[in-house]
Amino acid sequence: MPGDRIRRVGIVFSGGPAPAANAVIAAAAISFLEDGREVIGFFHGFSNLVAWDPVDHRLVADEHYRRLTLADVRGIRNARGVLLGTSRVGPGAEVRTLDDLDDPARTGNLRRVLEALDAMEIDALVTIGGDGTLRAAWLLYEYQARLPEDSRRVAIVHLPKTIDNDYRGIDFTFGFFTAVDVMAKEVENLRADAAATSSWFIIETMGRKAGWLSYGVAIAGEADLVLAAEDVDPTLTIDGTASGALDLDRLAARIDLAVAAAEARGKHHGVVVLAEGLADRLPADIIAHAGRNEQGNLAQGTVDLARLVAARVTERHARRTGVRKRFKSLQLGYESRSAPPHAFDVMLGSQLGIGAYRALVEEGLDGFMVSVTGQLDLHYLPLHTLVDRTTTRTEIRYIRRDSDLYRLARFLEERTDRGPQWGPGRRRE
Template sequence: MAILLETSRAPAGEDGNPALESLEFGVAKRVKRVAIVFSGGPAPAANAVIAAVTTSFLEVGIEVLGIFHGYTNLQDYDPVSHPMVALEHFRSLAPADIRGIRNTRGIIIGTARVNPGAPIVTPSDLFNPEKTERLARIHHALADLGVDALISIGGDDTLKTANYLYQYQLHHVAQENRVRIVHLPKTIDNDYRGIDFTFGFFTAVDVMAKELLNLRADCIATSSYFMVETMGRKAGWLSYGVAIAGEASMVVSTEDVQGDLAIEEARVDPVTGEKTVELRLSITALVDRIVDLMLERERRDQYYGTVVLAEGLAELLPQNASAGLPRDEHGHIRLAAFDLAKLACDRVQARYEERTGRRKKVRHIQLGYESRCAPPHAFDVMLASQLGIGAYRALIEEQLDGHMVSVSGQLDLHYIEFSKLINAKTLRTDVRLIPSGSDFHRLARFLEAQSGRFHAWSPGQRFEPESEKPSE
C-alpha cells in the first residue's frame, strides 16, 4: 500500500522539481510531464484555465502537453496504427503559446464530446475488458507519452470520464504506472456539485441577457412576445440568471416542473428494469400559464413580454413527445435539434387566440451557442485562473489523485474526492439544482412581477390582422 507524504508540499528533487507521487519502496516518483485534456462544450475563459495550468507547471520545469480535441485520439490510440503524433494530436506547450491568452475567445487545444466510458453502466463493467477497452487505450497513450499526471477540464460528463479512468487504474494498473488525475469543473450551466460557480457562467449570462434586452425592446415596440430558449440541460441557473439580468417577464426551468406544471408518468429503466414514476412537463399547463401571464400583463396595460425557457425542459417532456429525438455521445437529447421555443410559441399563439378571440404576435428564438466562445467576463477569468493554479497545487503541493479542484468564498481553493461527487452505484454525477424556495429562486419570482415599464402613457395594444398570420 502506498504511503502519502505528510508534508503540505512534496520535497523537491535535485533539479528543484517537487515530488508528486506517494512513496513506495522508498522511492518517490516525481512529476516530469503533465497533460491537459479539455472535453465537452466550449466555455468562456477556457484559455485562462489552460494558461494558468501551463504557467504553474512550466515555472518549476514540468513539461505540459496540450492534447488536441479532448479524448478523440487518446481513446483510439494504438502505437502502430494510431500513434499520438506531436503537433497533430498534441503539442508541448511553451510560454509563448499561452502568453496573453487569458482573455481570448475559444480553446487553443480544441475540444470534443467523445465519450470513452459509454459502455460502462455499472461498477462491475469496470472489470469487463471489452467495456474498458477505450480507457485502457487512453492510459496506454498517456503512459507511452511519458505523462505522469492528467488535468481533465470539462463538465459533469467529463468528470464522469475522469472518474472512470481513475477507477480503471485502481483496479488494473500497478501503482507505479498510474497516471494521477485531477479535474477542473467547467460548464456555463453552473450546475456542478462541489462548487458555487463554474467559469464561463457569468459571461454566458451577460451575453444572453443583453440579447434578451434587445428582444424585450423589440417586443415593446411591436406589442408582441418572444419565447426565448436558453441553454441549461439539467438545472435552471443559466436560464434564471439570463431572466434576472435580462428583465424577462417569466422564466421556467426544470426545477419548476412540479404542481400544476407536472404530470406523473411510469418509466422502466432500460438497464435495471426498475419501475419508477417520474414527473414530466405538462405542455398544456405551461402554455396556459404563459397565456395567463399575457392576460394579467394586459390588465396592467403591458402588451409585450419575454418568456425564458430552459432547454432542459425538453428532456422532461412525456416519452411519446421525446421518442425518436437524436441523442449525443452521452445519451442526452440533442436539444438544439428540438426547438422547444418554437413548440411553445406555436401553442401559446393558438391558445391565446382561443381564449381571447384575438391574434397575438408571438415569436421564438434559441440562445446559447453565441455565448460559449464570447470574450470572457473578468470574474470568469479570475475563477478559471485560480482553478488552473489549483491543479498544480493539488498535484504537487497536496499530492492528490482522483480529486476535483474547487473554490469558495474569495476564490479559496478546496479539493474534493471524486467519490464525494460520483454516485457509487450508478457512477453518475448528481446535478446541483436551484432549491425551490431558495433566495435565488425567489429573486426571479419577485422580479418577474416588476418587469413591466410603468410610464404615464404608452402606445397601447397593437391588434394583429384577423385574416392572416402575424408576420415574422
C-alpha cells in the same frame, strides 16, 4: 514537495466550449512550466487518446498534441474559443457499474488512454470539462486502482467546466456569468423589439436539465417569466404527479396567465424564458423524432421547445381574448459559448488552473477535483464524493425552490414594467 515525481503533465479539455477556457489552460500550463515541468496539451479532448495504438495511431506532435511553451500560453487569458480544441469523446462510456471496470471488453478506451499517457511518460493528467469529463476522470482513477501494485500510475486532477452551472462541489463554474451576460443582452434586445411591435417572445436557453442559465438570463435580462425543470410540479403534468410528463397545454396556460397579468397592468408585450431542460419532461410521442447526442441522450435543442410552446400559447391567448397576437420563438445558447469572457470568469478560471498545479505538486493529490469557496479560496474534493458509486453517474445540481435565488426570480419577473406610464399602447392586430 509531495508532487516532485511529477515531471510531465497532460492537459485535456473536453465537452462544449466555455468562456475563459483559455484562462484555465494558461494558468495551469504557466504554473507547471515556470516550475520546470513539461506540459503536453492534447488536441480535441480525449479523441486522439482513445484512438491511440502503438502501431496504427501513434500520437504525433503538433498533430495530436503540443508540447506547450510559455510563449504559447501567455497573454491568452481573454482569448475566445479553446486553445487545444475540444470534443465530446469520453473514455468509459461503456462502463455502467464499478464491476465493469474488471471487464476488459468495457474498459478498452480507458486502457488505451492510460497506455497512450504511459507511452508519452505523462505523470499527471489535468482534465477540464463538465460532468461527463468528471466521470471519465473518476473512472481513470478507479481503473488504475485495480491495476497491479507495480503499475505506473497517472495522477488525476479535474477542473469543473460548464456554462450550465449545474455542478456539485462548486458554487459557480467558469463561463457561466459570461453566458448569462451574452444571452441577457439578447433578451434586452428582444424586449425592445417586443415593445415596438406589441408582441411576445418565447426564448429557449441552453442549460441542459437544470435552470441556472435560464434563471440568470431572465433576472439579468428583465424577462417577464422564467420556467425551468425545477418549476414542474403536479399543476404542470399530464397525470397530476410531480414526476409525470409535462403537459404542453398546462405550460401554455401558465404562460398565458403571466401574459394576462401583464395585460391587466397595461403591458401588451414581453419575454418569457424557458430552460431547454423542460424538453426532457415532454411526453415520449412529442420527442420521439428528436435528435440524440453522442451519449444517446436527448439533444434538447432539436425538440425546439420554444416553437412548440409559442404555438400553444398563441392558440390559448386567441381563445381567451379573440385576438391573434404574435408569440415568436427563439433559441439562445451557442453564441455565448465562445464569447469574450467576463472578468469574473477569467479570475475564476485562472484560479482553477493554478489549483491544478497546487493540488498535484504542492498537495500531492490524486483523484481530486479543484474547487473554490468564499473569495476564490482553493479547496479540493475527492472525485468519489461527486459520483454515485452505484450508478457511476454524476448528480445534477438543481435550483432549490426554497432558495433565495428562486425567490429573487419570482419577485423580479412581475416587476419589468418601465416608466413613464405612456407609450404606443396596444397595437391593433
